[in-house]
Amino acid sequence: MEFKGKLSLWQRIVRAFESFDSWTAFSLNESGRRFGAAYARYAEAMDLFQVRGAKRVGVEILGEGLTLGVGGLLVMLALALPAFREVGGDDWLKKQDLAVTFLDRYGNEVGRRGIRHDDSVSLDEFPDHFLKAVLATEDRRFYEHFGIDVIGTMRAIAVNARASGVVQGGSSLTQQLAKNLFLSNERSLERKIKEAFLALWLEFHLTKSQILKLYLDRAYMGGGSFGAQAAAEFYFGKSIKDVSLSEAAMLAGLFKAPTKYAPHNNLPAARARAADVLSNMVDAGFLTEGQVYAARRNPATPVDRKRETSPDFYLDWAFNELKHLSDDGKLGGDRVLTVRTALDVSIQKQAETAVESMLRQYGDSYDAKQAATVVMDPDGGVRAMVGGRDYGASQFNRATDALRQPGSSFKPFVYTTALLTGKFKPTTIVTDAPLCIGDWCPNNYGRSYSGSMPLATALAKSINTIPVRLSIAIGDGNPKIGRARIIDICRLMGLTTPLVDTVSLPIGAAEVTVLDMTASYAVFANGGKKADPFAAVEVRNSRGDVIYRRDRDLPAPKQIINANVIADMNGMLVKVVEEGTGKKAAIPGVRVAGKTGTTNAYRDAWFVGFTGNLVAGVWFGNDDYQSTNKMTGGSLPAMTWHEMMAPAHQSVELKPIPGVPTTPGGKDAVASASGPKGFEVAASPQRPAVLNPRALDAIGGIDSMMKSIVTRRGPSAFLEPAAETNLFGAARSVGGRMALQ
Template sequence: MRLPPATALLTRIKRGALAFDAWVNASLYESGRSAGEGYETFFRRMNVFSVRGWKRGVLDLTSEAMTLGTGGAIAMLALAQPAFNLTSDNWLKTQDLAVTFLDRYGTEVGRRGIKHDDSLKLDDFPDTMIKALVSTEDRRFYEHWGIDPIGTARALVSNSRGGGSTQGGSSITQQLAKNLFLSNERSLERKINEAFLALWLECHLTKNEILKLYLDRAYMGGGTFGAVAAADYYFGKRLKDISLAEAAMLAGLFKAPTKYAPHVNLPAARARAVDVLHNMVEAGFLTEGQIQTALRNPATPVTRTRDITADYYLDWAFGEIKGMADAGRLRSDRVLTVKTPLDLAIQKRADQAVENTLRQYGDQYEVEEAAMVILDPDGALRAMVGGSDYGQSQFNRATDALRQPGSSFKPYVYAAGLAAGLYRPETRVVDAPICIGNWCPQNYGRSFSGATNLTVAVAKSINTIPIQISIALGKALGISHQANAAKAGRAKIIDLAHRMGITTPLIDTVSLPIGSAEVNVIDQAAAYAVFANGGRKAKPYAAMEVKNSAGEIIYRHADEKPEQILSTQVVADMNFMLNKVVEEGTGKRAQLEGIKVAGKSGTTNAYKDAWFVAYTGNFVGAVWFGNDDSTSTNKMTGGSLPAMTWREVMESAHKGIELKPLPGVKEPGRPALQASVDAAAAPVNAAASAAGKLSRRSFEVIGGLNGLFRTVEARPSPRAGFEPVTPLAEGARPVSGRIGMP
């Protein structure tokens, strides 16, 4: 019987579906069977490689080691990237700048660069010098691959047994890596980078090339770099002419150049040389008999005084010159002579003031380090102290260390409020509790002053007023919500601080207006210089003129025009208020007789950092005291040691010069200098000359003619000591948890 067409089509579809289903089932079955047979075949064949017992344990351990090794290699590669980013294809060529530095009077004060003391080939170095160095600094230098685990372990054992520091833990290659690429910062990151760079150097240089670079680049004390310069400085000889005893004394300088410098401590230098001689015997380079003459006749250096060596200054200046060269601003010249604004008289006084203060009060206040920067109002770097001892640590705390500024940050907040037209020095404000979210700032004495004016708020370093200013700045933009207004106000404060000279990133937190964001010393000095010069930006500089090897001037700083940052009225108001800080507030210890001073102190939480930043019409100075590990001091405030140190330097610096008034601040018997664009360039008066004193400008003219006048020894000596300091010099008991203390 014939089926209807529709029924026939449906039947065919059903049969096709059944056939497809059967095909799928059969395929899956066959695939499963084939896979099973394949697995059985694979299993039978792999059984040939199976092991049991102790062999299985070894195999498992090897597999785990390979897995961990692969992961470790990936981690090591990630850690190595920051170090390798410091290198480039022409890394050695970029080190070939040879720079001679002159002070502001044209007298040579130092040299930097790899060329200036590589005049002697390694083959011409005395054999005793090389053996003394290797036996003392890195006995396995020719055997290891940049890092010496055996030598490091030996040094640790020796030191733990009281063996002193006659053996160092870092290899010569590691020390060279630090000298070429890194700073002296004490951090784990620096040590990791140092290790990877040491491996990198070993891959790119021969052992003798590494040794030669180290001998040329190492700091040897007395402002000298390299063994060639050190032999001339300490013994008045060419390096190839030194004796065994002299070679041993030089080799003892590499690890602690200031501690063992013979012109500083001859007994310590000779004791160190004896250790070096015995190291040479232990290393098999010499016999006991060969060192007897050197032991009986120790080296005697030429007579030298402790010369002024502005090493922190010159290190920073060399970095600035390298930056200019890399940017193409110095053409293609590599041998340069740079005239700097360095004033050795001020530098000497700054070094002495920091050293004397730490020696006299360091134990009392439990403080070990300090930094200072002295600028002209236009940014010319007069002096720099980067730490208590350059020979012990070349890490520059004035330029590279970031610390909380505390209340010394507040002038940027007040300047922002004045610039926005919201405040004047006489504006009435109320010191009362204020909160942003759940954060409520406290004042230093845990009390509130009530109604006052802005000038008093600055002088008393009240914490609540800068917070109110940040909120007012935001509300002036039309933002009503308090927290949002404060955030917008802080953005304006950050912008102004950066435009004034703060170069570090300022992290935006609710406590930023009272000094929680980290800054460095040189930036603080540069930003305050804007107040001192009439409102213009004052980028710190160390190059007044740069000449090439042919004597042609290829750069003049005078050709650069500064940007106007603050209006004349804002500058005048800020100078008026900050002057009150010194005359009536927390900066009284910085007062100078007959000279108007404006500035601000700063003390951070738990007394970890103490600042004093201040200026006159002639100079700007920023001073920081604290500890490298951020441990607390013994209640040291910015108005104590920092203010005292600032005054010690400035009393000396202002003697014998023509005094300039602060823009906008009226002084007795003298009309106020208008804070104008031309204020810093205005002619200075002849008060000093009328008093029979030779001005610093006269010295500059004479020094420029023949370089014969150097005022280091001729300058009048300031008073010898400090007056006693009370622990709470600023009159209020401490309150924990507040950054913006006075």
């Protein structure tokens, strides 16, 4: 019976699903049948290649080896890529650290930092006995292996296993060079893997002679020396070409542990190590026992390299400044530099003496164990830096890296911000009375309140409630806005550390460094200009060319604070010393301005002050933040400031503090070196008269003129009347501009 009529929607959907199901079942069935037939044909074909018996074992091993080999290659590629990234381009051979010689402001050498590096000696010029000493000790199969000494590595593993520790290294000379050039001294499996791949890379790109030469030039050999030539000069005062067998053995012994075996640090250990090197040469067959007998009986003696007193904290900081200049591309590509700094050796020594003297005499009674200080010119040139009591005991620089609360020495930033609003003057009457912000209520040092007084008196007496009231007024009633504006001024003046916005920020609860505080006070001393602290005045490359001069290559300092505001602030800060908490910093005959600072529980004590000539910041406290015995900024810090600065102002032309009248006597006044009453210390030596930078430049001009004449006309030019007249005429013209400082 034929069905007539249209199907409903539901019926059409059902029939569609039935059709799809039927097609799917048929397709799967047909695909399975075809796959089965294809597999049967494949099996029949593979039967033709079937191997039985002993041959099958070989085929299985070959197949597994191929599989593991492919997998191993992929793993090695994954491990090699990070190693090859360490190469970092085509200029890897040119990479080396800075080698810097530092001069003081008058051109006298005061120290070195970075590396001593000299690759001027060719491999052919190295003594044969030195090369044999190195190879016998570091890598006897150097010319036989492909970058990794498999035999040596296995031997080292066996020896170390028997000793239950690391007593013998397995790295080849090429691996050591790879580490020196590209990697750190970190002891890790990752570094060893990178080292192995980089050794293979070096062997592929360089000859054996090139690898050996690079190793001898770049290996660290103690005493700041990199390379055999620099080490020979440092330890024996001669070229590597001239070292004896005993000296060569001592130098070759440094590669394993340069600090441990450095002869200027531990001569007995260095000689014992040299004896081992001589034994290695005999064992390797390079020399006979008879040939090394004389070297054993007469071990090498290095030149005297006893450490002389040097401004180490200053030089560490100055070296970091040079690194930043180099990273910024301001020094070109030369890595051997000579830097004239702003360092004043006489002030540096006086600062070190003052810090040690105060801690030795009063440190125990005040329970204070550490101190730090920075002295600088008003333009930011750092003349002296003491980062702690003893550099040998701790190289941590408390002047640049320690974050400490400044206490009331922070208040001048608050007062400056208040004056900038135009709402206040030094004569403005303010009231010292109880005040609370939320549940925080600031108290004064004496737990009492003084009522109404001029703003200048509030700063001189270091009243705590006044800067808090000022922060509210600065923010037009909102203390948070006021503190934000204060922080902006602090940043503008030179405080670079994070300043946490708390209600107690106006009275010095934030953390700062001595260097930043001193640089910020320099803004008061120079009339309102930014004073970024610096060490490098002039930098010369290895050829003697001037590649950087601060006054030439950097823009002139910007005026950041209005001169009238600075004048008002300076007038108030002078009162702090003459009438307030900073009296012990006073120098007879010299106008001094500054501010004391003391933090909660007496953990930190400060005095930061300035004259028209110099700025200095002083901090006393303890590294573990332990409280002192009621030490305030007006005691040891102010006394230390006086002991440093009084000699520094002798025999110099006294400059006025901007906006402050000079002391009666003006330029003829001479600073006294006597200590504050009740705190007498040993008399300070009078600061020697030295040439100021203008005189130094003048002498430099004469020197350049003389060299120019010799170059053009020869030494006989000085015998000619015309040249003599020109030379001494020039000398008279520049000599008139010389001045003693």
